[in-house]
Amino acid sequence: xxxxxxxxxxxxxxEGATVAFNCTYSNSASQxxxxxxxxxxxxxxxxxxxxSSGNEDGRFTAQLNRASQxxxxxxxxxxxxxxxxxxxxxxxxxxxxxxxSGTRLSIRP
Amino acid sequence: DTGVSQDPRHKITKRGQNVTFxxxxxxxxxxxxxxxxxxxxGPEFLTYFQxxxxxxxxxxxxxxxxxERPKGSFSTLEIQRTEQGDSAMYLCASSPxxxxxxxxxxxxxxxVT
Numbered sequence: 001x002x003x004x005x006x007x008x009x010x011x012x013x014x015e016g017a018t019v020a021f022n023c024t025y026s027n028s029a030s031q032x033x034x035x036x037x038x039x040x041x042x043x044x045x046x047x048x049x050x051x052s053s054g055n056e057d058g059r060f061t062a063q064l065n066r067a068s069q070x071x072x073x074x075x076x077x078x079x080x081x082x083x084x085x086x087x088x089x090x091x092x093x094x095x096x097x098x099x100x101s102g103t104r105l106s107i108r109p
Numbered sequence: 110d111t112g113v114s115q116d117p118r119h120k121i122t123k124r125g126q127n128v129t130f131x132x133x134x135x136x137x138x139x140x141x142x143x144x145x146x147x148x149x150x151g152p153e154f155l156t157y158f159q160x161x162x163x164x165x166x167x168x169x170x171x172x173x174x175x176x177e178r179p180k181g182s183f184s185t186l187e188i189q190r191t192e193q194g195d196s197a198m199y200l201c202a203s204s205p206x207x208x209x210x211x212x213x214x215x216x217x218x219x220x221v222t
Binding site: 004049 | 140142144149150151152153154157159164165200210211212213214215216
């Protein structure tokens, strides 16, 4: 079993729709959680950190469920520019940083 | 531009040759990471520096791979006797301290023919 697992997708949704991804992790000692966005042939860019109480940044909402060991990302009112791969990142120490394989999202007009 | 920079952006080499990549982190960041990414996968951790000290190396980092950060600023990653399986995107990231977000450079795409 992978330490961090994501549904690879692709998720193909119409513009304006709401879409959600989950990411599960196996290490209960994990401390920090992040969502990154990666465009085709580009580097990953930080989208948002995930806090225990959940957090929101505009159309994006991230949540953490420690009991079930998953994090989620919700995108509301999706835009064409949201099309990308979304990487879940789980960190249990300064050097123990595990990336998921990513979930591909495609927004259609 | 004060972000992470990497050089070269692309490298094509023949099997058996040595290659070296450079990463310049964000200037006030003391932590520097190297990752490797292949198509359809997330970045895989290779090694990590805090200032000039290399504190962690993945088992993915075979003895053909070596990384340095001699003055705690820029870092180099060298691959000796390249193999076709080394073809990948090599990403560098920096971070101001543990527990905080990482910022990635544009990567070096290596193709071994």
